[in-house]
Amino acid sequence: MKMTSIKMKRKLDELFTNEEWRVSFNRDEDTYRIEWKDTKQGVTINIPNVIAKHERRGDIALEELQFHISESLNMMREEHQLEGQEKSIFPVIRATSFPKKTKAGTRLVYTKHTAETNVYYALDLGTTYQLIDEKMLEEQGWSIDRLKEISLFNIRSLPVSPRKDTVAGNDFYFIAPQDGYDASRILNEAFLEEMKANAVGEVVVAVPHQDVLIVADMKNETGYDIMAQMTMKFFAEGRVPITSLPFIYEDKHLEPIFILAKNKPKE
Structure with missing residues (x-):
């Protein structure tokens, strides 16, 4: 029963x-x-x-x-300190609809990223992490700029080992080390610039949920349809969904793109 x-x-x-x-x-x-x-x-x-x-x-x-x-x-x-824990501070990407306050009503620290995403900041505690709020920042006497600078340095220090798939002549790179900061690697500008330098076509990036970053080298129109369907599928299945919209990466800038899938890829 x-x-x-x-x-x-x-x-x-x-x-x-x-x-x-x-x-x-x-x-x-x-x-x-x-x-x-x-x-x-x-x-x-x-x-x-x-x-x-x-x-x-x-x-x-x-x-x-x-x-x-x-x-x-x-x-x-637990009372967590930022001072002395600099190497454990990382940025996390979230949808713009993600709560701006804790359940207790304290404002979380975040910065705007794109029209679809914001960047929050986390103190890594090993098996989990705590999002940093304004109260913690004030108590430590830290500025948002310092927090941002340290977190970006730390995300650049994490390994990036893409898994490559080529579909219909387009190259798709999946970054999913499962360390909690998979999507955060979209903030590793050095990595994106390297991908841009090596790309044949347009570079398109997606963070459908927190546990994956997709970077694609678009060489034909079919690639955009594949990316649209893939991003939507990942977004629907993700534990912490972020956005179903991919971004074009151009001049160190991410611009959301709306793709109308016309050519459904063959199974």
Whole structure:
């Protein structure tokens, strides 16, 4: 018998018992939230996803969920320093619709990137990262320019090892090292300039979700159709979607392009 949301809610109530936490169930959105009572910082769980995992893997899935959520909540409690952690600061690309404030209402630090994207800044904590907010910046006495400069230096220091596919005469390069900063490599201007220097046709770049950067050497019209379909597919499937629009890279500038796919590539 399939587990209902109410039954799963009761299971979650048993898992997340802590006097300092508040739990709530949103029946309309089918979500369950655990947050610190004092700061209101917390995590929201999608109940249908938990039910699906439980059906596949049983109570082990719930034990893992309890561990990861507890870890996340505890990390929210930690005081993190920027000073001395310079090598752990990286930029992360997000859609312009991404929240500008934390759940507690503190403004996140970000800079505009393109019409479709903004750049946020993260302190890498090993298994996860914390987005840097204005309060943290003020407490450390840092300027946004300093934060930006350090993060861009660090993203340039990460390895870029593209996997190349040639489709219909067009070269597509996929950068997906799975380190959390895959899409962020779009900010590595030295890499983009190198790609531009070696390209035969126009250079088109895409960040459909946070775990991939696609750079393409467009040599014919079919390439644009392939790129449009590929970017849309990746965008729909991504864990953290960014934008389904690719960009033309020209004169160190990224310009979003709208491509109407006419020539569907053969399977």
